[in-house]
Amino acid sequence: MTKMSLRLLVAKNFKVMLLAFALGSCSYFAAKSLFGNELIEHNAFVDSSPQPASRGTSSFSEAYLDSRVKSILVMGVDQGGSNTDSIFIVEPGELQSCVMQVPRDGRVFNGLDMPVKVNSLYGHEGIDATKRTLSGLSGKEISRYLVVSLDETVALIGILGGVEITVPKKMYYVDNAQGLYIDLEPGSQLLIGNDLEGFLRWRADSSGDLGRMKRQQLVIQAAVEKIKRADDEVLIAELVDYVHGNAITDMHPIEMMYVLKKMNGSKLSTATFNSRSSFEDKVWYQIIDWSVDSSPPEGCSPD
Numbered sequence: 001m002t003k004m005s006l007r008l009l010v011a012k013n014f015k016v017m018l019l020a021f022a023l024g025s026c027s028y029f030a031a032k033s034l035f036g037n038e039l040i041e042h043n044a045f046v047d048s049s050p051q052p053a054s055r056g057t058s059s060f061s062e063a064y065l066d067s068r069v070k071s072i073l074v075m076g077v078d079q080g081g082s083n084t085d086s087i088f089i090v091e092p093g094e095l096q097s098c099v100m101q102v103p104r105d106g107r108v109f110n111g112l113d114m115p116v117k118v119n120s121l122y123g124h125e126g127i128d129a130t131k132r133t134l135s136g137l138s139g140k141e142i143s144r145y146l147v148v149s150l151d152e153t154v155a156l157i158g159i160l161g162g163v164e165i166t167v168p169k170k171m172y173y174v175d176n177a178q179g180l181y182i183d184l185e186p187g188s189q190l191l192i193g194n195d196l197e198g199f200l201r202w203r204a205d206s207s208g209d210l211g212r213m214k215r216q217q218l219v220i221q222a223a224v225e226k227i228k229r230a231d232d233e234v235l236i237a238e239l240v241d242y243v244h245g246n247a248i249t250d251m252h253p254i255e256m257m258y259v260l261k262k263m264n265g266s267k268l269s270t271a272t273f274n275s276r277s278s279f280e281d282k283v284w285y286q287i288i289d290w291s292v293d294s295s296p297p298e299g300c301s302p303d
Helices: 003-023 028-038 062-068 118-138 150-159 194-201 208-230 233-246 253-264
Strands: 071-077 084-091 096-101 107-109 115-117 142-149 163-167 171-175 180-184 187-191 267-272 275-280 283-288
Touching: 062 253, 071 118, 071 150, 084 118, 084 208, 096 208, 107 118, 107 283, 115 118, 115 283, 118 142, 142 150, 142 233, 150 194, 150 208, 150 233, 163 194, 163 208, 171 194, 180 194, 187 194, 194 208, 208 233, 208 253, 208 267, 233 253
Parallel strands: 071 142, 096 267
Antiparallel strands: 071 084, 084 096, 107 115, 163 187, 171 180, 275 283
């Protein structure tokens, strides 16, 4: 299926899909009529967890999708694609959705039981080890993952037409080696393209990574709210199409649509796992408090 055909099919049938999900009756035959064989032959997109037993009676109902999509590990990778500059655990819900951010310098233990920063785990041990480690530490059932680059993140926000952000203060930074030029004035403004990238990357003050994490959460909140206000099936189709074609993920487009549908009707909370700095063996780590009650605001511990 080409990107154009996927976009047209999703856009054309978006309302039908949401109705089917709401009624809990998105059966194999209904789904196949929307996406053809690609919906069922989706081993390239999902893991090896149990599939529906019989194609003739299988149901891609709301209950079935809920059983497959629990928490989603979302990671933003650097230009080399090995270190994860941002790490989120997303829990979509009907009434309340939660985005918990993991400090990238958080200390975890690798397969050799050696301390490492969590942002290096994906590049050195792969997605399965990263999911397993973060599931075990956070107590969240991470069933899906999504890995995007900064360029892809900026492109996704570009599809939305940018986001309105209140820049808290003058942000100026130049790094010729990285080709980075940031020059933002304080105040409310539309951020898109290079300005958005600069806002997400800037950390030239005493708040460092903590400040950058807060700015990343502001962009997430602004993007989700813009999607809600737009209520545009073609726009959502473009977002799903772009992620499907560019990101590294084990989510099928149907699952992406379902997650967006849930989050579109819920209140979004964002938070960061609490942590403290620790200097160990000549390395600075963040020691994360993974306990459920220590960090999340209301709605961020829906277990």
